[in-house]
Amino acid sequence: MTYKLVALDVDGTLLNDEHEMTERTKNTVMEAARQGIEIVLCTGRGPQNSIPFMESMGLEGYVISHNGAATVEVATRTIVHQFEMDRGGLTPFMEYCREQGIHFDINTAFEMYVDHVEALAGPVRYMYENFLMMPSNLPAWEALADPVVKFTAFGESADLDRVFEAWSKWTLPFNMLRSGEYFIDLMHQEASKGNALAQLAAKRGYKPEEVLAIGNYYNDITMLTYAGMGIAMDNSPVEVKAAADAITASNNEDGVHEALVKYCLS
Template sequence: MTYKLVALDVDGTLLNDDHVMTERTMNTVMEASNKGIEIVLCTGRGPQNTIPFMEKMGLTGYVISHNGAATVEVETRDIVHQFGMDEKALNPFMDYCREKGVHFDVNTAFGMYVDNVETLAGPVRHMYENYLMLPSNLPTWEELKEPVVKFTTFGEVADMEAVFEDWSKWTLPFNMLRSGEYFIDLMHEQASKGNALKQLAAKRGLKPEEVLAIGNYYNDITMLTFAGMGIAMDNSPVEVKAAADAVTASNNDDGVHEALVKYCLS
């Protein structure tokens, strides 16, 4: 099969555990692009800390950001599509986080907000530095002019498991998913990487069987199952591997390079 679009997750997939895209992987992605394959980064990150990876590779086109909640055109920064949330329905979740001491941030397509930037320290500040983002102070809902597309909590694995268990007992108006060991995301109930990739493929006139997707975590399952070829990284949980059509090497062993050579460049 000749694949015309490749959707790549970023953290844990395109990047190694040091948050670095190796020269080997970068050159292979660029080679695939030079052969006419459209490259789309499909990530839990926002566009502002995803687009620089596209620009570093000299790529244009689109990024699917915030786990599918916002699709953005690289060159213009235009929002092609976004799933806006009912922000007032987030109030009980914010109250829970404040009561339990769980860190959270609120995301619009291009903005990220926390309760108090001045109090960010330790692992929380280090996390934002790793992801090349520094949030702003959260305004009131009335002052926030752009739609909220994602609400994220961050903490130790055991703490996130406890939060996930608690919220699973609620009647949720949102799509809740684990986007990493240390993260829980709430989004519009229709927002997912798979839905966003499906919309983008239709916009580009592509069938699912012309799409290849590579990812490593639970938030990638919907895009792996939408694509004609879904590839899990070796560092993926067993459930993600089970949802994929194939498994490649880990993110620390240039698994994206290996998969693109095997399925796109051979």
């Protein structure tokens, strides 16, 4: 099968555990693009800290950001599509996090907000620095002009396990998922990587069987099952591997390189 669109998750997939894209993987992605395959990053990150990876490879096109909540054109920073959340519905989740001491941020397509940016320290500040995105102070809702697309809770894995269990018992107006060991994301009910990838593929004229997707975590399952070929990294949880059509090497062993050579370049 000739794949025309390749969707790549970023953290835990395209990047190794040092948050770096190796030269080997970078060169293979670029070679796939030179051969006419369209590359799209499909990530939980926002466009501000995912587009630079595309630019470092000399690629234009699109990034599907915020786990599918906002799709953005690389060259123009134009929002192609976004799933707007009901801000009022976030109030109980914000109150819960404040009461339980769980850090959270609020995301529009291009901006990120927290309660007290000046108080960021320790693991929370380190997390933002690692992901190359420093937030601003959250204004009153009426002063926030742009749609909210994602709410993220961040903390120790065991703490988030308890939060996820508690919120799972609520009547949820949002799509809730674990986007990483230390993250819980809330988004519009229809926002997912799979839905956003399906919309972009249709816009670009590709059939599902012409799409290959590579990912490593629960938030990647919808795109792995949408794509004609869904590939899980070896560092994926067992449920993600079960949802995939194939498994490649881990993110620390250039698994994206291995998959592209096998399925796109050979």
